Structure formats: structure tokens, C-alpha cells
Amino acid sequence: MQINMVRKLLNATGLLLLPFLPLAAQSQYELNSGWQCNNIGKVTVKGETLSSPSYGLKDWLPATVPGTVLTTLLNNKLVPDPFYGMNNQRIPDIYFTGRDHYTYWFVKDFTEQQPAADGQVWLHFRGVNDGCDIYLNGHRLNPSTHFGTYLRHSYNITQWLAKDGHNRLAVVVYPPAIVGNPNGGQGGDGTIAKNVGPQYTAGWDWIQPMRDRNTGIWDKVTIEKTGAVRIKNPHIITKVPGVRLPEGQQSPATVQVSTELENATAKTIAGTIRYKLAGNTVTAKVTLAPHSTATVALPDLEVKNPELWWPSGYGEQHLYTSQLEFVNNSKTDDTEDISVGIREIQTYWNAHTRSREVAVNGQKIFIKGGNWITSDAMFRFSDERYDAEIRFHRDMNLNLIRIWGGSLTERPEFYEACDRYGLLVFQDFWMSGDCNGRWVDPMKKEDQWTRRNYPDDHNLFITSVADQVKMLRNYASLAFWCGGNEITPPADILSAIKDSILPQLDNTRFFFHYSNTDSMSYNFLGGNGDGPYNIQPMSVFWNERTFPFNSEVGSVGVGDYESLERFIPAANMKAPVNAPGGVDSVWDYHKYIPYFDHLDPYGKPENVKDFANKAQLVNYDQYRALMEGFSSHMWDWYTGVIIWKTQNPWTALRGQMYDYYLDPNACLYGLHNGSAPLHAMCNPIDGTILTVNNTFRYYTDIMLELKVYNMKGEDTLITQVFTEISPKTSQKYLSVKSALDKLGSSEGVFLSVRLRDKDRKVIDDNLYWFPDAKGNYSGLQKMKAAKVQITAQKIDDENISVKISNPANGPVAFFNRVSLVDTKTKKRILPVFYNDNYVSVLPGEEKIVTISGAAVKRNGNAEVTVYGWNVPEQTINIR
Structure with a gap:
């Protein structure tokens, strides 16, 4: 249910954007090009003079609007890319330079005639960080400085339009009043939270500081014409x-x-x-x-x-x-x-799990979610990027995204994508336990009592909440509001939200006081309740009970070699070693968290490429186990789980299913498999076979098929049995542990767990790999090459079918990565979408991987590459 805020759009050149109605198309357009900017220290005149169309702008920089000051400087090649290597350290930080260093004037000339009769012309700003003064044709529009990263503001400019239609807009943008010391703490020294704005810009455990603290006209500026x-x-x-x-x-x-x-x-x-x-x-x-x-x-x-x-x-x-x-x-x-979108979201207290239960249209939904920061750490947003990222979340078989409180209320374009792809949204407001005083923290400048009362301007926070609720309340995907990350807002703000703003402006959604509040999930375990956040034995996900609706739990997420090459210099492409000082400084700067000894059972990595490839095996296993383990206990231990986290807005080396450049890694496909709506799975600790049905459908005459394959590809049927699978349930069947122990003791084995329908079609396919009796994958390490045949064929403009055929009487073709690459550069084309990846093909079978997306159509000069654990890399021409 959304208000499409791209209604009635014209682009800045006046070209009609279809398919909007002609009347609507003429009444609003975005000022998104032709801006110029200059540092405040280089501007000697006041805004009234600067905004006169006749005033010259010699030597001004082309400016990026919407965008931040840092984005403009980067686009003008005045700073290095802060996402690459250690470049971010080469950019002056506002804490040390002073705020004037990143205080800029932005000027835009545009054509708009004075309207006839009762016609009105409006100027809208959807987001400025943090303060601004606005001038048009020699007149100041805002009587006092506008503050508030999240507060929209509009001006009726009808009377100030130039008679000849040639107008100039001039905006001076001030950084946050308190920029914070980026001392390495969560949110630096915490004082960034004295503002009503994003806290991560002073640095976090997954990002380095944004040097300008994202100062700028960061969201859309539009002109609207009405009667x-x-x-x-x-x-x-x-x-x-x-x-x-x-x-x-x-x-x-x-x-x-x-x-x-x-x-x-x-x-x-x-x-x-x-x-x-x-x-x-x-x-x-x-x-x-x-x-x-x-x-x-x-x-x-x-x-x-x-x-x-x-x-x-x-x-x-x-x-x-x-x-x-x-x-x-x-x-x-x-x-x-x-x-x-016609729907109704209900919530109930599940007395058995002692946690919140979510229902949509009267049907309970087991929440499989991911935590989200923002699409880009420098606020370089686009419809296309939002669409790709939300589509990835749909492809992970998730059904909810939580917007973390140290960042933004997400943009309408984000919600439009969630409406399209069916992702519920849990929207935090702008608090965090780290900056806002939940814990003792020696990295923070001020004590807990002081931090507990952040921000400095409570009225601005309250006004911003009301405005953002009005902006977002119509989206079908928006499911919950939340006061903040791991802490409630101060008492007066909390009271205003829950007693006034939401009852009056949006009384249809449940409000959580904070992200791990008891009204979401009773914390009978003690402690913070969230986590763990690093690599875990799979027994933790399967067998150790945790928070009954965990708002943050996750693992590792290093991308593969090609992903690493995009932001780590060649000199620093060194495989981490599980020892003190064993991590390269660039990896450490990009927030690498260790895999410890989890790669060693596959053989110690020989180099960084070998490390990255073996990391994908661990990535796949970790996130498959996480979602399978939680869903195996749904409605008994759990009503939902939200992964920390599923995406990175910066080139970090943790908590991501795809990298900043929109290249998926094996985390995404392990999660895609483990989160399948109808799924058969194996508890790898005790060998128990289960099914989980996250649909409303009752399945009958379903065949559960269990086979073990050795390293030569020889199979042993454990069992195949017809079963019925009830809606919204997890069901246990039998244990195959004794068979796995017996057949896999010397080299390890593969276990194929499948569901087939009455026509024998495979409707769920899940392949596990188990180590030998000593816990090593000794069989994998000496596995023979599979002699696969691979073809690629274009289905239509946006879809390519890749068929991998593995002949009988040979080994499993294990863990194959399919990529669409540019024929000339041999680099991956991004973003594209794979219906599955890191796929394994059993002897005598074939698998089809479909590659799709608009990038397929845009890149006619493409080919497909495939490589696997025991499949040498091949390049395939597309027929």
C-alpha cells in the first residue's frame, strides 16, 4: 500500500517520463542535474546575491545532487575512493578539519514560468544533512535555518519566480553540529548521536568513518506545480x-x-x-x-x-x-x-515461545529476516540499486528486512521495491544502545546518564518521526515501527511516539519500544539477547536455544577472489592466518572477522584465492545451518529470526550475502537453500531428517528421498518414503547418523535429501557434505575431476539458461559457481540474478541455472564461466 512519490515526474531536461498520465507528468520534476558547488570559504557574497541569476559562478565545481559533499569531491577526483584499500585514511576527517571544510554552497539554475490564475509552484526537499539555508532569486525562503536529516521541508515559491522564467536556487548546507571523534568506537565517541541523524557515519564495527559525516543535499529536490x-x-x-x-x-x-x-x-x-x-x-x-x-x-x-x-x-x-x-x-x-496493497498485518503474543508472532491476512508467518543498514554508505541511491538489493533478499527466501536504528528511515524507492518483492519491513527510528547510553563504554566521551538523553533537540526528533511516518505509512510492506536499536528513546520521545504520533497518524502497526524489547521476545537467557555475530559450530544453530525472536544473529561473509580484487590492492591480497598478527592491515581495516580453523578441514589454504574459495564452502554451510536450525524449531522455540546482517553499504568483509558491488557470494545461496518455503533438511549433529513447510498448502503424496554418495559417485539409498506435510509446520522423520558414520568414516560422504512430487519431479533439493571420522574432508581433497558438459543458451532478452550435465559413473560435480562475464574484460557483469548458484550435480544428472536481469539485456557481449571444487574453470559461449 504505497503513495508513489515518483508520481507526475518530469526529468530535469523536461522529457516526459512514461507511463504517467499527461496531466500528472507535467506537474512535478526533479532537480537532479546541473548543480554547482563551492566551499563556504571561497564564497564572499551572501545568499541573496548568490541566488541572483546574473551572479557569475566562475570556477565552481559540478555538484552531485542528490548526494553528499564527499560524493561530489569524489566525482571531481578531489579525493580517492574511500571504499578502496586504505584510501579512506587519506581523506581529511571533519573532526580534525573543522566543520567549514565540508560546508558547501549548492547552486542550481532552472527554468520555470510564473503560473497563471491560481496556479502554485512548490519547492520540496526530501532530505538535507544536517542544516541548510535556502535562497531563490535573491530571497531567503526559510526564515530560520532548517535542521534535521530526516525532516522533509517544502516552500511555496510562486511569488518568488522570475518573470522571465530563469531562476536560481542557492542552498548552503551545514554539517551536523556535533561531528564526533572517530576514535574507533561504535559511533566513535558517541557524540554523533547528539544530532538527529545517522550515527554510523562516525564509524562502527562494520564500517570506517564517513569523513564528511554525509553532509549534503542527500535526497531528492523537486519542483511541483498545482492549482x-x-x-x-x-x-x-x-x-x-x-x-x-x-x-x-x-x-x-x-x-x-x-x-x-x-x-x-x-x-x-x-x-x-x-x-x-x-x-x-x-x-x-x-x-x-x-x-x-x-x-x-x-x-x-x-x-x-x-x-x-x-x-x-x-x-x-x-x-x-x-x-x-x-x-x-x-x-x-x-x-x-x-x-x-490490500493486506492486514496482525501480531499476537505466543505464550509458548514467549515471543511476538506475526500474521498477515489472518495467517501466521514465520519471520525469516535480514538486517539492513542502507543501500550506500555515501547515500548514492538509485531505483536500480534498490531493486537489485531487495530482489536479492527475495531470492534468499526471506520475508522481512529490519532497518537498523543507527542509519535512516529508508526511502520511498526502497519501500516500493519491498512492495514489489514481498519483503515486510521492520523500521527502527534513530537510536542505538551503543551511542545512546545502554552500556558502559570507555570509548565514549560522555557518561551513560548524559548519553541517555541524546539527542540534544528532542522536539526535532519528535517532529521528524511524525513527518517520516506520514511519508512511509502507506506502503504494504511496512509492518512495524521501532523506537531504536537495542534501547528506547528518552521517555518524552517514547511517550510522544507511542501515545500521540502513531495513534493519530498510523494506528495499524505494532510499535516495538526497541529492537530486542521483551514485547518482541522475552529474554529468558539473560544478557543482551542478540547474537552471536561470528562463525559458529553448526550445533549452535541447530541445538542451542536462543532468543525466541532474535533480532540479530549472524556469521561470516567474505566474498570470493573476484570480489576481493575490487577493493583490496594486489599487494594486500594475502590469505588470513589463524594466528596473532595473521591478518593483513587492509583486511583488518575492512573489518575482517576470522574463520578461525573452520577452513582447515578442507586443507589449509595455499593462497588467497584458495582461501576465498574454501571460505565459500563455510559461508554456504553457516547460513544454511542458521536458517535450517531456527526453522526446525519454529513455533516451539522460535517465531522468527533476523540475520545480522545481509548487506553492506561499504566494502566490509563481514555480514553480507553479496558485496557492495552487488556480487553474491555463497552465503546468499546457502540461505536461499536453507530458507526454501518447502524444504527437507538434515540436522548435521544427530542426523535427524526433517521437513519444514512455510506455506499455507497441505502437501500429499510427497516422496522423501535420502541417498548417500561416496567420493567416487557411488550411491546408497537410505530410504524413500511417501509422506504428507502439513502447512506451517516442522516435522521430524528419522535419523541417518549411523549410516553417515558407517559410510563416511574413511573419506566423508555426500547426503542428498530430496522431496519429489507425485510426478517424480524434484521440488526440493538439498546436498550436504560430511567429513570423515576425524573431522576432515579428506575425500574432497583427493576427489577426481567431474567430466561435465556445459551449455548456455539465451532464452530471451533478459534470461540465459546454463545447463550443467554430469555423466554417470563419475564423481559428484561439486560446488560450481556460475558467472556471467564480459567477453572482453572477463569480469563479472553486475548485477545479475541466478535462480541458484554454487550448485552440485549428482552423477547421471543435470542442473539448469537461469541467469536473469536487466544487465543481461544491456550486455550483449557476454559469456558464461563455470568452475567448481572438482570442475576446472570453463568459458561457455552463449547460443
Whole structure:
């Protein structure tokens, strides 16, 4: 359920962006090019003079807007790439330079005529970090400096537009008032949290400090043209009573729409607010006093047999398109495109697990989530990047993303992607236990009592919360609000959110006081409750009970060799050694966490490439075990789990299913496998075979098939049995431990765990590799090469099919990485999406990997590479 904030868009050159309606397309455009900037120390005139179109801008820099100062400096090659090697240390930090070093003027010339009659022109800023003063054509628009990273602000610029249509906008942007000492602590010395802004910019355990603290006009600037009345902050609520299924005839659902209407003129205006949805037209008559804003509720709409929105894995993500319109004397003053996902999210307390249980449209959902920081640490956002990242999360078979409190309220484009792909969102506000005083911390400048009262301006925090709730409340994917990461906001802020803002502005979503609050998950284990955060024996995920709805638990995540090459200099490409001083300084700077001795059973890595390849085996096993272990105990021990974390907005070496450059590693595919909605699995500790069904469907006549393969590829059937699998359950069957111990004692074995439907088609395929009796993968280390045949064929403009055939009477073709690469450079084309990867092919079988995405279409000069544990690298031409 979303308000599509890219409605009515024109780009800055005036070209129509389809497929919006002609009227809508002419009424709003983004100022996203042609900006210039200069440091405040080099500007000798005031804003009134600078914003005069006749004032010369000699030697000003081309500026990136939306963007940060650091982004502009990087794009002008005035600083090195802070994501590469140790370059970030070569960039001056604002704590040492002073704030003026990153205080900049931004200027944009644009053409806009004065409107006729009652027409109005508005200037909107969706995000500036942190303070700004705004001038247009010699006039200051904001009477006092605007503060607040997250607070939108708008100005009616009708009277200030130039008569000849040639206008100049000048904005001076000030860094956060308190920039914090980047002393290596979580959020540096913690004082960054005195502002209402992102805390990670002073550094964290997964990122180095952003030297400008992300100062800049970091989000969109738009011009909007309306008639006398402007539509503001529409509010869409959908109610879906009862227990629903994705298929079949649906009982009615209710849609409730209200909106703010602003009359910008000095006269009373009577008109009609209306919208169409699912073949119905809903209207309300309105009379607006001069220079007033009123909230108007339209009559409830009953939608018969609605198409419902479901989280990924449970059903389709149906979205209705509509348009909210204000009509004044048969003239449309303003329109707002709306996209409505009809769904209802409920939560209950599960007394058995002692944790929060989530339901959508009356059906309980086992939460499989990932923690998210932001798409890019320097706020270089794009629709395409958001789409790719959320699609990766869908492909992991996750159904929720939590937005961590030390960063942002995510952008509308993020939520639009979550609406498309079916990812529920758990949105924190801007607090963290680290900076805001939960713990004693010698790295912090001020004591806990002082930090507990951060930020300095509570009213700004409260006003920003209200504004962001209005901006995001209409998205179907938005499921929960949260006061902060691992700590509640101060008492007055908490009271304002839960007692005033949310009851008045969004009373349909559950509010967690903080991310690991008892109302989410009762902490009967003691301690912080979150974690662990590093590599773990698989027994921990399977057999050791933890927080019943864990908001943060994770493991390692180093990418493969090609990923490492993108940001680690050749001189530093050294495999970490499990010993004191065994990690290269660049790896340490990029927050490497150790694999300890987990790679040694595969044979000690010979070099960094061997290390990276073997790390993928561990990555796959870790995240498959994490999700399988948690889901094996669903509704008994757990109601959900959220992985810390699934993505990095910087080139860090931990907690990621894909790297900053959108290249997936084996973590993603281990999670994809272990999170499959219908899945058969093996507890690797005791050999218990289980199935988990995270769907609403009852499966009958399903064949559970268990086979063991030795290193030569010879198979032994353990059992195959017909079974029935109930919805939303985890079921135990038998233990195969004795067979694994017997058959794998000398060299280890493969265990194939499959589900087949009544037509013998494999509907779930899960291959484990087990070590020998000494805990080593001795058989893998001397495994013979598999003589595979590989073909690649283009299906259509955006899809390529890669078939890997493994002949009978040979070994398993183990752990094959498929890549789409540029024919000339031999580098991977990014981002593309694989329906599976790091795949193994049993003797006498074949597997098809589908490569898809817009990048496939854009890169006609491509080929496919495949390499595996016992498959030499091959390059395949695409037919």
C-alpha cells in the first residue's frame, strides 16, 4: 500500500517520463542535474546575491545532487575512493578539519514560468544533512535555518519566480553540529548521536568513518506545480478481516482513504476529492478556508473479491493502481498516484515461545529476516540499486528486512521495491544502545546518564518521526515501527511516539519500544539477547536455544577472489592466518572477522584465492545451518529470526550475502537453500531428517528421498518414503547418523535429501557434505575431476539458461559457481540474478541455472564461466 512519490515526474531536461498520465507528468520534476558547488570559504557574497541569476559562478565545481559533499569531491577526483584499500585514511576527517571544510554552497539554475490564475509552484526537499539555508532569486525562503536529516521541508515559491522564467536556487548546507571523534568506537565517541541523524557515519564495527559525516543535499529536490489546492500526505488503510488464503474467492476487504488538502490562496475553495479503485469511484465534497490545511476522510470503500498482497513465499504481491484527485470547478488542481496493497498485518503474543508472532491476512508467518543498514554508505541511491538489493533478499527466501536504528528511515524507492518483492519491513527510528547510553563504554566521551538523553533537540526528533511516518505509512510492506536499536528513546520521545504520533497518524502497526524489547521476545537467557555475530559450530544453530525472536544473529561473509580484487590492492591480497598478527592491515581495516580453523578441514589454504574459495564452502554451510536450525524449531522455540546482517553499504568483509558491488557470494545461496518455503533438511549433529513447510498448502503424496554418495559417485539409498506435510509446520522423520558414520568414516560422504512430487519431479533439493571420522574432508581433497558438459543458451532478452550435465559413473560435480562475464574484460557483469548458484550435480544428472536481469539485456557481449571444487574453470559461449 504505497503513495508513489515518483508520481507526475518530469526529468530535469523536461522529457516526459512514461507511463504517467499527461496531466500528472507535467506537474512535478526533479532537480537532479546541473548543480554547482563551492566551499563556504571561497564564497564572499551572501545568499541573496548568490541566488541572483546574473551572479557569475566562475570556477565552481559540478555538484552531485542528490548526494553528499564527499560524493561530489569524489566525482571531481578531489579525493580517492574511500571504499578502496586504505584510501579512506587519506581523506581529511571533519573532526580534525573543522566543520567549514565540508560546508558547501549548492547552486542550481532552472527554468520555470510564473503560473497563471491560481496556479502554485512548490519547492520540496526530501532530505538535507544536517542544516541548510535556502535562497531563490535573491530571497531567503526559510526564515530560520532548517535542521534535521530526516525532516522533509517544502516552500511555496510562486511569488518568488522570475518573470522571465530563469531562476536560481542557492542552498548552503551545514554539517551536523556535533561531528564526533572517530576514535574507533561504535559511533566513535558517541557524540554523533547528539544530532538527529545517522550515527554510523562516525564509524562502527562494520564500517570506517564517513569523513564528511554525509553532509549534503542527500535526497531528492523537486519542483511541483498545482492549482489552488495541493494534496498532501494521503493516508491509506486496508482492513482484511478473517483468515485468508492466497487462492480462491475472497470475502470483501475495506479501503479507507484520507488526505491533507492545502488551500494556498486567499479565497475559500469548494471542490471534490476523489479516487478510483477496483472499478469503484469514491468522492467527498470539501470546502477549504483561505490559506488553510484540512484533513479530509473519504467514505470507506468495500472491495469485493480483492486481490491480496502477501509476503514473499506465501502468495502474490498484488498492487492496485489509482489516482487521488482534487477537482475545483471542473479543473484538476492536483493529483497523487497511489499504489494500494490490500493486506492486514496482525501480531499476537505466543505464550509458548514467549515471543511476538506475526500474521498477515489472518495467517501466521514465520519471520525469516535480514538486517539492513542502507543501500550506500555515501547515500548514492538509485531505483536500480534498490531493486537489485531487495530482489536479492527475495531470492534468499526471506520475508522481512529490519532497518537498523543507527542509519535512516529508508526511502520511498526502497519501500516500493519491498512492495514489489514481498519483503515486510521492520523500521527502527534513530537510536542505538551503543551511542545512546545502554552500556558502559570507555570509548565514549560522555557518561551513560548524559548519553541517555541524546539527542540534544528532542522536539526535532519528535517532529521528524511524525513527518517520516506520514511519508512511509502507506506502503504494504511496512509492518512495524521501532523506537531504536537495542534501547528506547528518552521517555518524552517514547511517550510522544507511542501515545500521540502513531495513534493519530498510523494506528495499524505494532510499535516495538526497541529492537530486542521483551514485547518482541522475552529474554529468558539473560544478557543482551542478540547474537552471536561470528562463525559458529553448526550445533549452535541447530541445538542451542536462543532468543525466541532474535533480532540479530549472524556469521561470516567474505566474498570470493573476484570480489576481493575490487577493493583490496594486489599487494594486500594475502590469505588470513589463524594466528596473532595473521591478518593483513587492509583486511583488518575492512573489518575482517576470522574463520578461525573452520577452513582447515578442507586443507589449509595455499593462497588467497584458495582461501576465498574454501571460505565459500563455510559461508554456504553457516547460513544454511542458521536458517535450517531456527526453522526446525519454529513455533516451539522460535517465531522468527533476523540475520545480522545481509548487506553492506561499504566494502566490509563481514555480514553480507553479496558485496557492495552487488556480487553474491555463497552465503546468499546457502540461505536461499536453507530458507526454501518447502524444504527437507538434515540436522548435521544427530542426523535427524526433517521437513519444514512455510506455506499455507497441505502437501500429499510427497516422496522423501535420502541417498548417500561416496567420493567416487557411488550411491546408497537410505530410504524413500511417501509422506504428507502439513502447512506451517516442522516435522521430524528419522535419523541417518549411523549410516553417515558407517559410510563416511574413511573419506566423508555426500547426503542428498530430496522431496519429489507425485510426478517424480524434484521440488526440493538439498546436498550436504560430511567429513570423515576425524573431522576432515579428506575425500574432497583427493576427489577426481567431474567430466561435465556445459551449455548456455539465451532464452530471451533478459534470461540465459546454463545447463550443467554430469555423466554417470563419475564423481559428484561439486560446488560450481556460475558467472556471467564480459567477453572482453572477463569480469563479472553486475548485477545479475541466478535462480541458484554454487550448485552440485549428482552423477547421471543435470542442473539448469537461469541467469536473469536487466544487465543481461544491456550486455550483449557476454559469456558464461563455470568452475567448481572438482570442475576446472570453463568459458561457455552463449547460443
